[in-house]
Every structure is written in structure tokens, then in C-alpha cells.
Amino acid sequence: MILPIVAFGAPILREKCVDITPEYFELETLLTNMWETMYEASGVGIAAPQINKAIRLFLIDTTPFVEDEETDEVIVKQTFINARIIEETGEVWDFKEGCLSIPDIREDVSRKSTIKIEYFDENFKKHTDTYDGLTARVIQHEYDHVNGILFIDKISALRKRIIKGKLIDISKGKVNASYKMRFER
Numbered sequence: 001m002i003l004p005i006v007a008f009g010a011p012i013l014r015e016k017c018v019d020i021t022p023e024y025f026e027l028e029t030l031l032t033n034m035w036e037t038m039y040e041a042s043g044v045g046i047a048a049p050q051i052n053k054a055i056r057l058f059l060i061d062t063t064p065f066v067e068d069e070e071t072d073e074v075i076v077k078q079t080f081i082n083a084r085i086i087e088e089t090g091e092v093w094d095f096k097e098g099c100l101s102i103p104d105i106r107e108d109v110s111r112k113s114t115i116k117i118e119y120f121d122e123n124f125k126k127h128t129d130t131y132d133g134l135t136a137r138v139i140q141h142e143y144d145h146v147n148g149i150l151f152i153d154k155i156s157a158l159r160k161r162i163i164k165g166k167l168i169d170i171s172k173g174k175v176n177a178s179y180k181m182r183f184e185r
Contacts, residue, residue: 003037003051004182008102008150009171011184012049017056017146019082022124024055031079031122034059041179043100045138047145050101052182056082058142065134076135083119085143086128090114095137097151102170103177105163107155111140 006012020027030053038046044065047058061077090113098106114132117139121127131139141151152160152167169175173183 001033001036002040002180003033004180005037005041005046005050005100005177006052007170007173007175007181007183008099008167009184010052010101010182012052012054013101013145013150014148015049015054016148017049017054020055020057028122030057031059035061037179038100041100041177045142046100047142049145049148056146058083058146060135060138060142062135062138065138073133073135076131079122080117080139080142081120081122081124083117083139083143083146085115085117085140087116088112088114088140089116090132095134097137097141099141099151100179102150102152102167103175103181105152105166105170107152107159107163109141109151109154111137111154115139117143 034046034051037051038059044062045058045060048055059079062073063075066073066075092110092112094108094110096106097109113136114130115136116130118128
């Protein structure tokens with residue numbers, strides 16, 4: 001089932017999310033719905049707060065980045081439960097990021113190029129993996145969501161002032177997204 005994506009302005013997007021257990025109610029159904037919702041919205045990642053759940057869960061599929069670019073990046077399609085980034089290393093680089101909760105806004109965000117992360121997969125098997133490049137960036141973006149951080153928190157004060165009107169419009173539902181959205185009014 002395709003779920004509405006929570007729009008900028010909703011308090012849940014600013015919450016620090018909680019861990020879940022393997023007994024989380026209908027986890028398999030939730031994951032299926034999140035994958036369908038992300039693909040319907042043409043996203044490369046989605047976090048639980050974006051579908052109105054304050055839990056430490058996100059998923060990514062970097063296929064569009066690899067298909068659209070000549071790159072040596074490997075496709076990563078993965079569920080991350082109760083993730084914790086252990087280490088961020090490497091060069092800091094800028095990349096224009098966007099967010100399904102903040103449609104039509106893309107801004108340069110600086111992030112380190114490599115991360116080491118601990119997480120559970122959809123079967124609650126524990127992993128510790130290292131990712132770099134675009135995959136690391138997508139993970140960092142979604143990881144920020146479960147910590148109540150949005151990509152616009154990482155841009156300059158000047159850029160924030162420039163996009164302030166657009167953000168207000170989004171929070172009021174004045175946006176034309178190609179997917180279902182949920183607005184707090």
C-alpha cells in the first residue's frame with residue numbers, strides 16, 4: 001500500500017526516533033509499504049518519520065544513481081533498523097540533495113565521503129558495514145531523518161532565507177508533488 005509522505009512542517013520530522021524490536025507490529029507489511037511508497041515517489045531512500053512513524057527505520061535503493069551515471073558505484077538496496085553511524089571519514093564533498101518531504105527544493109549539502117554503520121536488516125540480523133560515495137550520502141541523509149534532522153538544516157543561513165517562502169508553502173500544502181503527501185495544518 002502506498003502511504004502519504006509527511007510534508008515539511010510536521011512535528012514528527014523533528015523527532016528523535018526510537019529503536020524497535022523484531023516483534024514490532026506488522027514490520028513486514030510496513031517494510032513492503034515503505035518500498036512501494038518510495039518507488040511510487042521516485043525516491044532513493046525513505047525513513048519511517050516520513051510515513052508518520054517515529055521509529056529508527058529507513059531503507060535505500062541506489063539503483064537510479066548507478067543507472068543514471070557512469071560510475072563504479074555498486075547498487076545498494078538495503079533496510080536499516082536501529083542504525084548507528086560509528087564513524088564518518090574521508091573527504092567532505094558537496095552534492096545537491098532533495099527530500100520527498102520537501103519537494104521541489106534541492107540544495108548543496110556537505111558530507112564526509114565514507115561511513116561505518118551498525119544496523120539490523122529486515123530479519124534482525126546485525127551488520128557492521130562501510131559505505132562510501134553516493135551510497136554513504138543517501139544513508140547519511142536517511143539516518144539524519146531518524147534523528148530529527150533535515151537536509152535543509154545543513155545549508156547556509158543565506159540559503160535558508162532564500163528558500164523560506166517555499167518551505168512555508170510546502171508546510172501549508174501549496175506544492176505539486178507527483179505522489180501522495182500528508183500535511184499538518
